Amino acid sequence: MSISELREPRRRVGTTGERLLDVRGLRTSFTTRDGVVRAVDGIDFHVNRGEILGLVGESGCGKSVTSLSILRLIAPPGRIEAGELIFDGRDLLKLDSRQMRELRGNRISMIFQQPTSSLNPVFSVGRQLEEVLELHRNMKRRAARDRAAELMRMVGIPDPVRRLDAFPHALSGGMAQRVMIAMALACEPELLIADEPTTALDVTTQEQIIDLLQEMQAEFNLSIILITHDLGVVARVANSILVMYAGRPAEFGEADDIFYRCSHPYTRGLLDSVDYGAYRPGEHLHPIAGVPPRLDQLPPGCAFHPRCLYAEPICRDSVPEFGRVPSGHTVAACHPALAGRLNLHRAGAHASGAREL
Amino acid sequence: MLRFVLRRLLLAIPVLFGIIFVVFALARLIPGDPCRAQLGERATAAVCNDFIHRFGLDQPIPVQFGIYVGQLAHGDLGTSLKFGRPVTDLIIERLPVTVELTLVALLFATVLGILLGVVSASRRNSAVDVVTMFGANIGVSIPVFVLGLVLAWFFAVVLRGTPFALPPSGRLSSGISEIPLTEVWGLTGMQGPLRVLADFVSHMTIFNALLTGQWGPLGDALRHMILPAVALGTIPLAIIARMTRSSLLDVMGLDYIRTARAKGLTERLVVLRHGLRNALLPVVTIIGLQLGGLLSGAVLTETIFNLSGVGRTVTEAITGRDYVVIQGLTIVIAVGYLLINLIVDVSYAYLDPRIRLS
Ligand SMILES: Nc1ncnc2c1ncn2[C@@H]1O[C@H](COP(=O)(O)OP(=O)(O)OP(=O)(O)O)[C@@H](O)[C@H]1O
Ligand code: SF4
Ligand SMILES: [Mg+2]
Numbered sequence: 001m002s003i004s005e006l007r008e009p010r011r012r013v014g015t016t017g018e019r020l021l022d023v024r025g026l027r028t029s030f031t032t033r034d035g036v037v038r039a040v041d042g043i044d045f046h047v048n049r050g051e052i053l054g055l056v057g058e059s060g061c062g063k064s065v066t067s068l069s070i071l072r073l074i075a076p077p078g079r080i081e082a083g084e085l086i087f088d089g090r091d092l093l094k095l096d097s098r099q100m101r102e103l104r105g106n107r108i109s110m111i112f113q114q115p116t117s118s119l120n121p122v123f124s125v126g127r128q129l130e131e132v133l134e135l136h137r138n139m140k141r142r143a144a145r146d147r148a149a150e151l152m153r154m155v156g157i158p159d160p161v162r163r164l165d166a167f168p169h170a171l172s173g174g175m176a177q178r179v180m181i182a183m184a185l186a187c188e189p190e191l192l193i194a195d196e197p198t199t200a201l202d203v204t205t206q207e208q209i210i211d212l213l214q215e216m217q218a219e220f221n222l223s224i225i226l227i228t229h230d231l232g233v234v235a236r237v238a239n240s241i242l243v244m245y246a247g248r249p250a251e252f253g254e255a256d257d258i259f260y261r262c263s264h265p266y267t268r269g270l271l272d273s274v275d276y277g278a279y280r281p282g283e284h285l286h287p288i289a290g291v292p293p294r295l296d297q298l299p300p301g302c303a304f305h306p307r308c309l310y311a312e313p314i315c316r317d318s319v320p321e322f323g324r325v326p327s328g329h330t331v332a333a334c335h336p337a338l339a340g341r342l343n344l345h346r347a348g349a350h351a352s353g354a355r356e357l
Numbered sequence: 358m359l360r361f362v363l364r365r366l367l368l369a370i371p372v373l374f375g376i377i378f379v380v381f382a383l384a385r386l387i388p389g390d391p392c393r394a395q396l397g398e399r400a401t402a403a404v405c406n407d408f409i410h411r412f413g414l415d416q417p418i419p420v421q422f423g424i425y426v427g428q429l430a431h432g433d434l435g436t437s438l439k440f441g442r443p444v445t446d447l448i449i450e451r452l453p454v455t456v457e458l459t460l461v462a463l464l465f466a467t468v469l470g471i472l473l474g475v476v477s478a479s480r481r482n483s484a485v486d487v488v489t490m491f492g493a494n495i496g497v498s499i500p501v502f503v504l505g506l507v508l509a510w511f512f513a514v515v516l517r518g519t520p521f522a523l524p525p526s527g528r529l530s531s532g533i534s535e536i537p538l539t540e541v542w543g544l545t546g547m548q549g550p551l552r553v554l555a556d557f558v559s560h561m562t563i564f565n566a567l568l569t570g571q572w573g574p575l576g577d578a579l580r581h582m583i584l585p586a587v588a589l590g591t592i593p594l595a596i597i598a599r600m601t602r603s604s605l606l607d608v609m610g611l612d613y614i615r616t617a618r619a620k621g622l623t624e625r626l627v628v629l630r631h632g633l634r635n636a637l638l639p640v641v642t643i644i645g646l647q648l649g650g651l652l653s654g655a656v657l658t659e660t661i662f663n664l665s666g667v668g669r670t671v672t673e674a675i676t677g678r679d680y681v682v683i684q685g686l687t688i689v690i691a692v693g694y695l696l697i698n699l700i701v702d703v704s705y706a707y708l709d710p711r712i713r714l715s
Contacts, residue, residue, distance in 0.1 A: 073618055104621035117612040122634050122709060132620045167710040183620070 019086075020190055020223045021047040021070070026083035028062075028069045037295045039065040039078070041247045044322060044331070047191065047240075050221040052214075054238030054255065056231060056270065058292045062247040063227045067193045070225075071110055072100050088190070106136040109184035113196040115176035119168035125152075125179045126164030129186060136187045151182040155212060174205035178212065185216060192216075193225045198233070206230075210237060231274045235259060243267045246303040247295055249322050253330030263325040263337040265310045268344040302335065310336055361706050361713055362699075369695050376691040380684050381425050385418070397438065432553070434685035439677045444685035447670065449553060452689065453560035454528070454666035458658065459651050461563070461582050462590035467644060470594045471637070474601025479628055481606065489598060496595030501654045505588035505661040512584060524581050526663035528562045533577050535562060541569040585662040589654045593647040600643045605636040638708055645701035652690065 028040040040062040047053045055063050068074050070085055072092060085092040087108065092100065112118045120128060129148035133139045139147065145164065152160035155178040168176060177197060184192055194213060198206035214237055217224055228234060234241060234255070241258040243250040243266065251264040262268055269288040290307040293299055299306055305315040314335050322333040326340040336342045392405035392414070400408070409415050413424045428435075434444035473493075477486040513525035524530060537559035539545055544555050559565045563582060566575035608614065609632050617631040618624075656668035667686060674682035706713040 068615075071619055073615065101621045101623065104619055106621055110619045112612060112616070114612055118616045120613040120617070120631050120635070121711060124710075131622075135621060169711050180616075183616075 018049045019046050020049045020088060021225075022084070022086040023066075023070070024084040024086070026066065026069055026085065027081040028065050028074055029079060029081050031077040031079070032296070034296055039247055039295060040069060042322070043083075043242075043244070043249050045240075045242045045249065045252045047223045047225060049190070049223055050217070051239040052217060052224045052226055052237050054234035054241040055225055055227045055244065056229070056234060056241065057244035057250070059229075060292060060295070061244040062295075063244060064195050065247075066244070067110065067195050067225060067227060070193060071104055071108060073104075102136070105132050105184075105189075106187045107189050108191045108193070109187070109189045110193040110195065111177065111180045111184050111197050113199050115173055115180050115197075115200065116168055116171065118180055119171075119176055121168055124165050124167055125171070126166075129164075129179070129183050132183055132186045147186070148182075151186055152179070155179075155182045155185075155216075156208075157182070172205075173201050174209065177201065177205075177209055181209075181212060181216070185220065185222075188220055189222070191223045191225070193227075195227045196229065197226075199229065206233075213237070231270060243270065246292055246298060248303065249331075249333060250304070251330050251332040251334075252322075253332075257329040261327065261329040262332075262344055263327065263330050263342060264332040264334045265308050265337075265342070265344065266304050267332075269307075302333070310334075310342060312336060358706070358713060362703055365699050365702055369699060372695060373692065376695075377426060377429065377688065378422070380687050380691075381422055384680065384684055385421075429688070434688070435681035437674075437679055437682045439674065439679040439682065444682055447682065448667070448685065448689055449556050450560055451665055451670050452667050453557050454664050455652075455655050455659070455668055457561040457563060458582070458585055458589060458655055458664065458666060459648070461586040462651060462654075463593065463644070463648065465586050466590040466593035466597055466647070470597030471601050471633075471640065473594075473598040474640075475605060475628065475633060477598070477602045478605040478609070479624075486602075490602070493595040493598045496591050497599075499591065501588055501592065502657045502661060504591055505585070505658055508584045508588055509661065523584050525584060528578060528581050528664060529574060530577050530581075533574055535565055535571055535574045535578075536569065538565050538569045585658045585664065588661070589651060589658045592654070593644070593651065596643060596647060597640060600640050601636060604639050605632055608632050608636045611635075634708060638705065641701055641704050641708065645697060648697045649694065652693075 023043055023045050026040055026043045027038065030037045030039055043062075043066060045053070055066065057063055065074065065078070069080050070087075070092070072080065074080055080093065083093065087103070092103070095103070119125065123131075126145060126148050129151060130139075130141065130144035133144040133147055134141070137144075137147075149160045149164055152163060157163055157175060157178050163175075168179075171179065181197075192213075197213070198209050201209060210233055213224060213226070216222055226234070226238065238255045240252070240254050242252045243258070243264065245266050250266045251258065251262060253262075258267060259271065262271065266288070273287040288307055293303060293306070299316075301317050302308070302311070302315040302320050305311040308315065312335060318335075320333045320335045320338065322331060323338055324331050325337050332338070334342070337344075392408045393400055396404065396408060413421055416424070432445050434448070436443050437447060440447060473489050477489045480486050509525035512521070512523040516522045529535065537556075539547075539552075539555050539559050542555075544552065547555065558568070562578040563575065566572070566578055605628070609628070614627060614631055617627045622630070652668070655666060656672055658664070659666045659668040660672065667690070670682065671686055673679075674686065
């Protein structure tokens, strides 16, 4: 399967869509015994209303830290050092803790990778759903219970009234994630952050959950930040994509531009390293050689340079800015791309890139 | 839930029989003839023949076991030689003292321990936390009798004459007495198990005063209970505080706590509703285990603070080679352990649906 088969034609979105969330220069660090680790070091991106942003990158590049930072749920020793998180016109970092709590689970909610352990084992799922309705909607127990059953039905849980009394350990991973989604959507939020919502599930369930998210997005005009390792999923649902590498943004742009006209060698590498769907004999995948650096031992200059086939001398010395590339397709952090010296539009370009240059 | 309790009760029955059998067997294993073991070395042959016949000791062992169980079923634990009274009476009179001491000590240890644990965990590495954990580490290592003597010396000797002085011995000051609830409620004519229960409760000074509204004696009884309860409860208090703290800290790092925060709950609700209930699971187990330790601590505490409870009775029975009393108390204490384990299991099941429903 190719990317074009996965990506159905969808309306063009862009700067015209209303910005719901604008993240500017977000920097989050953790104080560890070995010093300060910048888990997220200056990220810029935005999410428009009713759109899905795919957030991709190798393990440890700061995807979860980014998403938890948006909800201001980074716990000590972590700290948001700098940046602006403009949500619906207001900077979340300037809100007091009460105002922030009013947004959480209400206008911005989140679901996680491990649905079963994300539910409290000692309360029934109904109770956990009612809790959020009682909190943000001031519903009484009885009304909250009825609404909880409705929500469970909406996310496709069979026999919802009976399931209200079930405890999390009795649910399959897929069912638990549906409960999490019901809980996240209970107050009809504007933004849903889904941190690898399908990674822990089997393949069939993964598809169902992604379908459900897409359905809910359409129904509520919801914006979603979808964090995933699965570029196939991103190809199918995302409107825009942010690629991260070692705590920094590598490339950000509309999904079509990222898939067909990317400008960053790392994006190219990621695209070439996945097989969108089933394995086809004769087609070679080109995983990116090497491993991501440890955040406390980042190489100087562009953090990707030890693995990059296009690295130039300047890449070792100076950190590339995150700016619009001359072609105007995406925003990227790469010296040659910003200078207009790279053409990565062809699949496999990364693997054969060194020879082409 | 009810089914769970019933199942646990059924499971306890074979254990109970096992205990009775062991106690029975031990009594037969005592060297020498059973008559002189029980009546003393100076019993004459005639007395012994009569004794052996009367208690069925000439019958085959299985029959004897049957007789023994039958006696137990009627609440007959034999007659103490040393005290010259039925063991059952002795227990009804003295067990309440121990139960009351243990309950008060446990209440003190649990409530304060969980409170300190929660405060320490939610202000990790703060001054409160450091001081509490330092105190807890000292607390676990002070032997009951040392703490008991120090407390008695400090509050009864050093502070004598000040409003902070506390009585170091007995259950009530001389000159103060309580009317047992059996009299207050006119139950003196009653017979049977309910009467036993009423007598039992009326021997718990604090409960008796509370139930019958004798406020003067209640205050006095409470003041007498403070030092022994603190002496006995300090080790469990320290253990419960440490356990609550570490368990809560573990729990607070789990995924569902992150979910609770992402819902927009206040930190207080996140800790108390979502964190504490899960964190208490291991604490409940620890409390159950501590109860065993409390009983042995009660022996020392009762001796130091001059309380005539089961602990002291056991000591007296052992030094006086009063086998009947030892047997009776062994069974009562074992049943106590069974009950405590049942309560621990039930609270565990109440807290954790995974156990309740499996
Ligand atoms: N509590 C913490 N203490 C110290 N460092 C942390 C902490 N949480 C995250 N980090 C650092 O932040 C980096 C990014 O972590 P993050 O969880 O955001 O990665 P991720 O992109 O979500 O990876 P994955 O795909 O594995 O979920 C980690 O490599 C780690 O060094
Ligand atoms: S800046 Fe240099 S090393 Fe970094 S991605 Fe671009 S070409 Fe590669
Ligand atoms: Mg992650």
